[in-house]
Amino acid sequence: MEIYLPIAEMSVHWLVILGMGFAVGYLSGLFGVGGGFLLTPLLLFYGIPPSVAVATTASQVTAVTFSGVLAHWRRRSVDVMMGLVMLVGGLFGTALGVYVFAVLRRMGQSEFAVSASYVILLGSVGGLMLNESVRSLRAARLGQSASGKKPGQHNWIHKLPFKLRFRQSRLYISAIPPLALGFVVGILSAIMGVGGGFIMVPVMIYVLRMPTNVVIGTSLFQVLFVTAAATVLHAVDNHNVDIVLGLFLILGGVIGVQYGVKTGAKLRGEQLRLLMALLVLVVAGQLLIGMVARPDDLYSVTVGKL
């Protein structure tokens, strides 16, 4: 059955939308990322107008992350303190990012900026994760302890002031790195239209050295608030949130995320990171091909005023 989307002004097959929501929700539950970086390209591929795709994705990510946060909350794998500190940085970052995006849009280069930042960020994050997870998987097979995370290890982060105790993560570190991380992710999420979990998760693991199980719940916690705010902002500023599209994406998403969380609990940290690294690299590669391959039509049309 086809349904009509009142904001996108087109009709879509509800099962396709439900399926996309489910698939992305599953991966979200598995990896602890919002999934916006997967859903937005999927919707574009299906022919949803870009601005509606970006804005409506935010509402789906809100639902999926809320569901995920609840699941992690019950397993006590959310570091609320860490999440709140990052959120403060995130809100400032989002404000700056919205401004930067408006400037890029006026220059007519927002599309290129989005693709380029996706490729650079996903490519480097994916490469780092792939390298690390392969190494720790190999180390585990040889019977050595993984070199990836040693909770007691000291690095430059421990020399910074304003230390806070993050109980859930069993960390006593400065508030500056999580604030800065939230800020940077806020900027990126405003520009790229995603929650930013796929950047946050690796930084929390490798730089902040939080335990992997707490990382996922905590990043979902932060993404929840960022995307909820983004949904409302998009609705107010651009009138481009399609609630009918959102409903089907959300329905698929919240069911998918439950299965994802269950599968995720069975897999080991290194395996999870290896899978996510591969996924991230595939998306980056896809986007890179899109940038260097000659388009079918060199011209593109945008209806309406800029």
Added chain:
Amino acid sequence: MAPASAQEDLVSGVSQDVVQITSNYTGTDLIVFGAIEHAGAAATRDIVVVVRGPDTEMTVRRKDRIAGVWINNARARLSGMPSYYFVAATRPLAKIASPDTLALYDLGLDALAPETVLSDGAAEPYRQALLRAETRSGLYRQEPQGVEMLSPTLFRVRVPVPASVPSGEYNVQVYLFRDGSVISAQSTPLYVDQTGFARRLRRFAFDRPFYYGVTTVLLAVLLGWLSSAIFRRWN
């Protein structure tokens, strides 16, 4: 357009004067039909039917290869182009009338001339690109043999209206040509509008955007919680 033959005239109608876009709208077909009164010789007579949606402004961008990457490098802003355009005729338009006549009545994709608000370089390639893109998406359509003659004087045209048409006031125009010039024309307005639930949602989104956004978030949170609660019991 003084009639060349005072007798020969046109009556036409549309199967519906309102297209209502409901929650399960997937596109529809309009039927434009009509008859020729006091018909003269059929050989030099032609009928052209045009359905035109509200005009809009469009931005067309061209990508160029810069440092190995395809980047939007040039653009044109074209206004006065219809958001929907359908034309059907009894013969290919070029055989019916001269290019000047076709341009005068905006008949055929080739005759659609936008007002160029701004353009990097010549506007023509951008116009061509726009026609290509709109034809691909089904919003522009040209059917040289789309006017079906049911009898020597009765005709019928099937007009596909895809789901992606914008709302607004449309215009159905029927032209009767004799020896290359218009001897009669009829214009009927047609309204495309969202109705029922779809319309109410759209109103909500535009009239009360903040509450609409908050409603969307609450819907998201509610469904997220619901799925979580259901799966917990199920496990």
